[in-house]
Amino acid sequence: MNTGTEIRRPGFAAWLTLIACEARMVARDTAGLVVPIGLPLLILVMSAATASGEVVINGRSALDVYVMPLVFTIIIATIGVINMPSFLAYYRRTGILRRLSVTPASPAMVLVAQVVVSVLQTLVGLGAALIVAIVFFDARLPVHPGTALGVFVLSMAAMYAVGMIVAAISPTPNSAVAIGLVAFFALGATGGLFGSIDSLPEPVAAVGEWLPFGASSQAMSAAWAGSPADPAHFVALGVAIVTGVVVAAALFRWE
Structure with missing residues (x-):
């Protein structure tokens, strides 16, 4: 039976528009934009001077084998565990997700768009x-680039999964940041964030x-060094x- 009413689902243009809006929201959050990139770069620069001159294995320096995996893991974890949940908690608190639920655009679209931007x-x-x-410290690429790429993908998925738990249990944006920070430092403290x-x-x-955190950094370290990957990390x-x-x-909960 044709009721004469056809629900039109959002098309590709709508997805692009939503992703662009999410990107602007992230760009306007100065701290959330700068800290996840600037802080790891600062750690990299501070450690590179001494680590770049110490060859560890397969021609890779301590910078390659230890510092780069740690820096990469910090970037992934900061964005996935702290940044992304705060945006989702904000949208839920302000009713954006609830209002979207009565339109052809599903609230899940916001989630997907936020993940894409993240x-x-x-x-x-x-x-x-x-x-x-x-460019500045003569770092080298991983001995096993394919393994490193696989670890990056799995690490991002794992950190975003943790971030979704944070978003799920956080009633407000501030609580999302607080819980995300606790989770980030708890994971980092047991994974080599504060030392070997x-x-x-x-x-x-x-x-x-x-x-x-620990599984990501250690798996990346093995890929950089050319050592056999430990299946336990995957x-x-x-x-x-x-x-x-x-x-x-x-x-x-959407609201």
Whole structure:
């Protein structure tokens, strides 16, 4: 039966418009735009002077094997765990998601658009760090670039999965930032953010290896050094992705 009313779903142009709007929102958030890129670059510059002159393995320096994986992991984690959840919590708090639910545009479109913009911001941060390291400190690319690319993708997915849990349980934007910061530093503290993993107590280091931050940085380090990849790191990232999606789907509310 034809009722004469046809619901038109948003097309490609609508998706592009929404992504562009999300990009403008991110660009206007000065702290959220600068800190995830500027802070890791500062860590890179401060560490590169000494680390770039110490050859570790396969012609790769300590800068390549240790500093670059850490910097890349910080960029991915900061954007995925802190930035993205705060935007989603803001949209829920202001009723944007609720209003979208009664239009042909689903609230899920905002989620997808935010993830797309976050991925683009992450790629900008990773590219900036890589260019600075190569041009100014003679850094080299990973011995196993394919493995490194796979780790980047899994790391972004795992960190965004953690970020979705943060967004799901945060009633306000400020609480999203606070919870995101706690999660970021908790993951980072067990994953080598504040020093070598070897300096951590053995139980803490063992736990950190199975959490997204530690698994990401160690898997990237292996790819840069040309060492055999530890399957446990990929399993840990996969578990984080599945757990984040399941928990966020169960707890997330559009209003």
